[in-house]
Amino acid sequence: MAVISITRLRVRSWRFLPDFLLHSVKITRQARAAPGNLGVEVFRDAGMTFWTRSAWRDESAMRAFMT
Secondary structure (H helix, E strand, C coil), X not given: CCEEEEEEEECCCHHHHHHHHHHHHHHHHHHXXXXXXXXXXXXXXXXXXXXEEEXXXXXXXXXXXXX
């Protein structure tokens, strides 16, 4: 059964935004290439709030990526 992970992060200040965006691009690429990944999306919400959605083949694939 597929596992869906949803996260939300609000960036506190504009000075943290460049680093956050850089790391978001890197981690998104890594997740898409990870075994068992079915898809990754990043959404921007009001202000500096960001959401991610990732789908995984199973929980073990998601945990393997996390570690």
